[in-house]
Amino acid sequence: EPEVTQTPSHQVTQMGQEVILRCVPISNHLYFYWYRQILGQKVEFLVSFYNNEISEKSEIFDDQFSVERPDGSNFTLKIRSTKLEDSAMYFCASSVAGQNSPLHFGNGTRLTVT
Amino acid sequence: DQQVKQNSPSLSVQEGRISILNCDYTNSMFDYFLWYKKYPAEGPTFLISISSIKDKNEDGRFTVFLNKSAKHLSLHIVPSQPGDSAVYFCAAHSGTYKYIFGTGTRLKVLA
Numbered sequence: 001e002p003e004v005t006q007t008p009s010h011q012v013t014q015m016g017q018e019v020i021l022r023c024v025p026i027s028n029h030l031y032f033y034w035y036r037q038i039l040g041q042k043v044e045f046l047v048s049f050y051n052n053e054i055s056e057k058s059e060i061f062d063d064q065f066s067v068e069r070p071d072g073s074n075f076t077l078k079i080r081s082t083k084l085e086d087s088a089m090y091f092c093a094s095s096v097a098g099q100n101s102p103l104h105f106g107n108g109t110r111l112t113v114t
Numbered sequence: 115d116q117q118v119k120q121n122s123p124s125l126s127v128q129e130g131r132i133s134i135l136n137c138d139y140t141n142s143m144f145d146y147f148l149w150y151k152k153y154p155a156e157g158p159t160f161l162i163s164i165s166s167i168k169d170k171n172e173d174g175r176f177t178v179f180l181n182k183s184a185k186h187l188s189l190h191i192v193p194s195q196p197g198d199s200a201v202y203f204c205a206a207h208s209g210t211y212k213y214i215f216g217t218g219t220r221l222k223v224l225a
Contacts, residue, residue: 004157031211042218043158043203048211056211091157098211100146100165105157 002026006092006106013082013113021077021109023092032075033093033103034067036060043091049075050098082113117141118206120216128224133191135219137204140185144206148213149178149189152201161202162189194223 005024013019025032034046047057049067066078075094079086089110093103119138127133135149145166150158164171164178164187171178177190191198201218 006157033211033213035215043205043215045212045214050211058212093157099207099209100163102148102160102163103158103205103213104160105150107155107157 004092004094004104004106006090006109008109009107010110011112013111015084015113016081019079019082019111021079021090021092021111023075023077023106024073025075025092025094026104027073029094029096029104031055031095031098031101032067032069033095034077035091035093035105036088037091037108038088046077046090048098055098079111082111084113087111087113116217117144118204118214118216120202120204120219122219123217124220124222126222126224127194129196130193133189133194133198133221133223135189135191135202135204135221137187137189137216138185139187139206141206141208142185143208145209146207147178147180147187148205148207149176150203150205150215151198152203152218158203191221194221196223196225199223 007022032049037043047061048055064080089108091108093105095101148163149161152158162176180187203218204216205213207213
């Protein structure tokens with residue numbers, strides 16, 4: 001069964017550094033998402049992406065965050081200057097359609113900012 | 115602003131019995147609801163969904179019930195198996211691109 005893959009599984013970085021989290025969505029999916037889960041808390045929406053542009057973003061997704069689909073397969077999340085509070089599990093997801101279609105998640109990247 | 119709430123952080127059930135996980139929502143514009151299961155160190159796995167035009171959807175051992183007037187949905191797992199032990203999230207969608215998740219319920223199925 002096709003799956004969403006994320007790399008790396010764990011990223012440790014120092015405060016103020018830039019990080020790029022990578023995702024390969026399911027190949028025939030058209031909608032892409034990033035969510036995050038701070039330890040013990042709920043899964044929070046960050047951003048959705050369709051047709052090479054952001055379709056919706058949350059208040060968490062400020063100017064420090066950006067997304068890109070640099071080629072036909074990868075979908076990346078960049079955090080320009082990491083803060084301690086960015087430490088979380090970051091999940092990439094994709095779906096066939098933008099509505100009434102389940103999201104399929106990767107196994108996440110654990111980001112630790114020290 | 116908790117639009118999707120799972121008020122029970124944990125639930126323990128004996129193997130073979132029914133597990134009932136509950137979820138409440140506040141936004142009457144939500145029209146599509148989903149349940150996910152999550153194991154440690156893995157991403158959420160889609161289980162079952164329901165559209166707001168239905169009140170029940172069944173897939174094998176999993177059944178989701180939707181009560182729109184009460185803004186409540188539930189997931190029934192019967193019979194429960196030890197492999198069902200995981201954190202279960204409900205999620206809701208309202209026609210935008212955003213899916214909103216609840217805080218999760220940790221289910222433990224006792225052998």
